[in-house]
Amino acid sequence: MIKKAIIPAAGFGTRFLPATKAQPKEMLPIIDTPTIQYVVQEAVDSGIEDILIISGKGKRSIEDHFDRNFELETRLAEKEDEMLHELRRLSDMANIHFVRQKELNGLGDAIYYARHHVGNEPFAVLLGDTIMDSVIPVTQQLMDTFETYRCSVIAVETVPTDKVNRYGIVGGKELSDSIMQLETLVEKPALGQAPSNLAIAGRYILTPEIFRMIEQTPKGKGGEIQLTDAMLLLLSRENVYSHRIEGKRHDIGNKLDFLKTTVEFALKRKEFEKPFLAFLKEVIQQYEQ
Known part of the structure; x- marks a missing residue:
């Protein structure tokens, strides 16, 4: 049973400047709901209530969003506003903790900050700028696969062959229509050199062995510690599987x-x-x- 989830949300969000100059990209709303609220809700709907958000400088509004605002709640109560219940639900939906990534050294480094919180147990990772639209929560889908194989599981989706150079791509032995036992992972491969057209889709179930692999991972593309590189090392220690998701991924990045x-x-x-x-x-x- 996966009990903890990690949500990396420390990036600058430079693609959305100037909107993200003073607010996190994870707080950009889809209509009236911040992106990261959808991500937290997916973890909760999957049965996870212990969530660690890896934040950074200028991300305080994420903490405030999931905290109580007694002055606002009092004003809504006086007006008998129906939004009062929704605001109180936000602060009670999960046990949410925060830790800051001191330097932006990549996704692998961000996840490494969770090692003390996670301890020696498997955990889920949900990227904070990716929304999944599915009947069964994608994290729940991965958890079900983990229960079968008891090894790390990566969410993947099919992408056009001419766009594989935009993603981390997996390759290996297909065990079913949705499950593959991995043999390789490649970050943004050149066209014609990708092992498949299955792209990593921003959701993971990882075993704690990943932390030891991150320690051994040198900086890769962009001068950052890539999680894909660490997982490639993990393949030399234990089996890793991919799960082709049922649902649609929305990259809010x-x-x-x-x-x-x-x-x-x-x-x-x-x-x-x-x-x-x-x-x-x-x-x-x-x-x-």
Whole structure:
């Protein structure tokens, strides 16, 4: 049983400047809900209530978001505002802890900060700028696979062959339509040299052995400690599996996907679906003219 989750959320979010100059990219909202709230909710829906967020300089608003705001709650209570229940639910949804990554040395380094909190037990990792839209939470899907193999599990998704150079790509022996026993992992391989078109999708179940592998991992692309490189070392010590996810991944780390996600999520909301769809049709009609 996986009891703890780690959410790395320490990056600068430079792709969204100037919006992220004074606020974390993880707090950018999809309509009215910050991105990181969707990520925390996925962990909670998977049965995990102990969450460590790896933050950094200028990320205090993430802590405030999941904390109580008694003055605001009092004002909402006086107005009998229905949002009062939602705000109180936020602070009670999980036991959320924070630690700062002192220097931005990559995803592998960020996860290494969790070693004391995790101890000697397997744990989940959910990237803080990636939203999963699925019936069964993607983290729960990985947890189910972990229960079968008792080894690290990586979430993957199929990507176009001509775009494999944008992702970390896995390769290995297929055990079923969704499960692969890994033989290699390559960070952003050159076109024509990728072992498959299965890209790492921002969710992991990792064994504590990963911390020892991170210690042995030199800085890679971008002068950072890459988690993919550490997991390649892990392959020499124990089996690692990939799980092809059932659901859709939304990468909120780039502007175009952020816009697409906002539109898709708006169309899922009953109060917006019909009027927003009508608006989109009008815009398309005007654009075509």
